[in-house]
Amino acid sequence: MFHKITERELLLKTEEFIQSEFENDGSGHDWWHIYRVRNMALQIAKQEGGDLFLIEMSALLHDLDDWKINTELHPQKTENWLCKLNIENLQISKILDIIEQVSFKGAGVETKANSLEAKIVQDADRLDAIGAIGIARTFAFGGNKGRLIYHPEITPELHQSFAEYKKTTAPTINHFYEKLLLLKNRLNTKTAFAIAENRHTFMEDFLTRFFAEWEGNM
Numbered sequence: 001m002f003h004k005i006t007e008r009e010l011l012l013k014t015e016e017f018i019q020s021e022f023e024n025d026g027s028g029h030d031w032w033h034i035y036r037v038r039n040m041a042l043q044i045a046k047q048e049g050g051d052l053f054l055i056e057m058s059a060l061l062h063d064l065d066d067w068k069i070n071t072e073l074h075p076q077k078t079e080n081w082l083c084k085l086n087i088e089n090l091q092i093s094k095i096l097d098i099i100e101q102v103s104f105k106g107a108g109v110e111t112k113a114n115s116l117e118a119k120i121v122q123d124a125d126r127l128d129a130i131g132a133i134g135i136a137r138t139f140a141f142g143g144n145k146g147r148l149i150y151h152p153e154i155t156p157e158l159h160q161s162f163a164e165y166k167k168t169t170a171p172t173i174n175h176f177y178e179k180l181l182l183l184k185n186r187l188n189t190k191t192a193f194a195i196a197e198n199r200h201t202f203m204e205d206f207l208t209r210f211f212a213e214w215e216g217n218m
């Protein structure tokens with residue numbers, strides 16, 4: 001019993017820390033992204049199983065050391081936080097391992113998750129990248145980076161390395177072809193796939209309308 005209370009406290013402290021760290025993000029990686037990913041990860045875990053403490057902690061911390069903010073691949077801020085909480089080393093290395101596997105790294109780059117917990121957190125993060133929320137976040141990100149919405153002559157690229165994928169300054173519509181529409185078929189769990197189907201169709205319908213309106217056909 002005592003064990004569980006401690007875990008709850010650690011999660012609550014982490015939630016407060018992350019909430020303050022992500023308060024002012026305008027790139028689609030604000031606290032509410034973390035909140036949705038955490039809730040979705042727990043929802044998927046209800047069906048799929050997995051260690052709930054590892055899943056919730058990893059979901060809360062998964063964007064703290066993002067490559068867009070911090071270009072090192074080792075999640076240093078996350079490690080420092082977990083050490084500060086006095087979490088045991090084995091648990092820390094499991095959480096860091098999950099977090100390092102979450103990100104999408106380009107159309108041609110395989111990002112297989114090696115544990116049930118990593119699969120679930122990766123799926124939850126990817127579900128937040130598609131559907132209506134996904135569309136909103138993508139344009140928020142593009143605006144935050146000063147990108148064009150669309151340019152008919154700049155075609156999407158299927159990046160073969162993380163370095164290439166990271167470098168892109170392409171218009172925001174391209175991101176649908178470079179990442180968002182690829183996600184449905186790269187999910188790990190059946191539970192996430194069932195949720196993704198509707199969200200995927202919604203993005204396809206959005207794009208159909210977007211191009212029709214672009215030509216004044218709607």
Ligand code: ADP
Pocket residue numbers: 027028066102103104105125128129130134137138139141142168171172175
């Ligand atoms: P991951 O969550 O797989 O690490 P990111 O943090 O890179 O992925 O991206 C999360 C979200 O940020 C994307 O789903 C998308 O909404 C937005 N985003 C990232 N890169 C781009 C881009 N080049 N153009 C538009 N939106 C982007």
Ligand code: NI
Pocket residue numbers: 033037062063125
């Ligand atoms: Ni994320």
